[in-house]
Amino acid sequence: MAMEMIKGLATTLRELGQKPTTVSYPEEKRQLPPRFRGRHVLHRYENDLERCVGCFLCAGACPADAIYIEAAENTEENRVSPGERYARVFDVNLLRCIFCGYCEQACPTGAITLENIYELASTHPDDLVYHKEQLLEAPGSATRGSLDAWSAPAPEETTTPLPGRQGFFDGQPATAASVGQGDLPAEQEIALGDEQMVRDVAAAEEA
Numbered sequence: 001m002a003m004e005m006i007k008g009l010a011t012t013l014r015e016l017g018q019k020p021t022t023v024s025y026p027e028e029k030r031q032l033p034p035r036f037r038g039r040h041v042l043h044r045y046e047n048d049l050e051r052c053v054g055c056f057l058c059a060g061a062c063p064a065d066a067i068y069i070e071a072a073e074n075t076e077e078n079r080v081s082p083g084e085r086y087a088r089v090f091d092v093n094l095l096r097c098i099f100c101g102y103c104e105q106a107c108p109t110g111a112i113t114l115e116n117i118y119e120l121a122s123t124h125p126d127d128l129v130y131h132k133e134q135l136l137e138a139p140g141s142a143t144r145g146s147l148d149a150w151s152a153p154a155p156e157e158t159t160t161p162l163p164g165r166q167g168f169f170d171g172q173p174a175t176a177a178s179v180g181q182g183d184l185p186a187e188q189e190i191a192l193g194d195e196q197m198v199r200d201v202a203a204a205e206e207a
């Protein structure tokens with residue numbers, strides 16, 4: 001007992017001089033990584049036209065069914081985007097969203113990105129369905145958002161998270177897993193448990 005107390009006290013004393021890892025939020029805020037995926041932003045071009053062309057690709061890619069779009073036709077009197085259509089309604093339900101970024105990757109025009117906006121709490125579920133008016137950049141403030149951070153090469157330590165050979169897809173280097181090349185021959189039996197479990201399963205199958 002006494003030994004444990006001494007050990008605990010030693011830990012306390014050791015940590016006394018260390019810099020704290022906590023921050024005094026909300027007065028103080030952490031510097032977030034450039035690829036942090038927070039709330040969505042809809043972007044404009046420099047001429048203020050909306051980048052979104054109402055193609056629904058983001059909604060189709062979303063695994064959580066969190067995006068709702070109603071598209072409308074552009075006309076010469078009312079041109080909102082450079083394409084045939086624009087998003088008349090664009091809602092993102094942040095209660096469903098898992099912040100995976102698939103919508104950003106699916107978008108052909110760079111219209112939607114996930115930004116470092118993380119103060120999203122509310123006691124009213126309706127507040128967490130963000131509408132186009134809240135998501136869209138203000139006129140005259142066109143940015144590319146986090147697109148530049150994502151187009152830069154990934155840090156060395158994150159490029160190949162899975163063991164495997166380097167492969168190529170469309171002339172670009174890709175992980176072995178992404179081009180369907182595993183290191184194990186397809187015929188090789190893969191043990192999902194320990195050897196005893198494999199023997200038990202085999203015996204059960206024979207019985």
Ligand code: SF4
Pocket residue numbers: 058061062063064065066067092096097098099100101102103104114
């Ligand atoms: S981040 Fe993922 S879950 Fe959220 S809206 Fe985009 S695709 Fe859907």
Ligand code: SF4
Pocket residue numbers: 051052053054055056057058059069087106107108109110111112
């Ligand atoms: S945000 Fe992009 S993917 Fe989604 S509807 Fe608009 S243009 Fe298409």
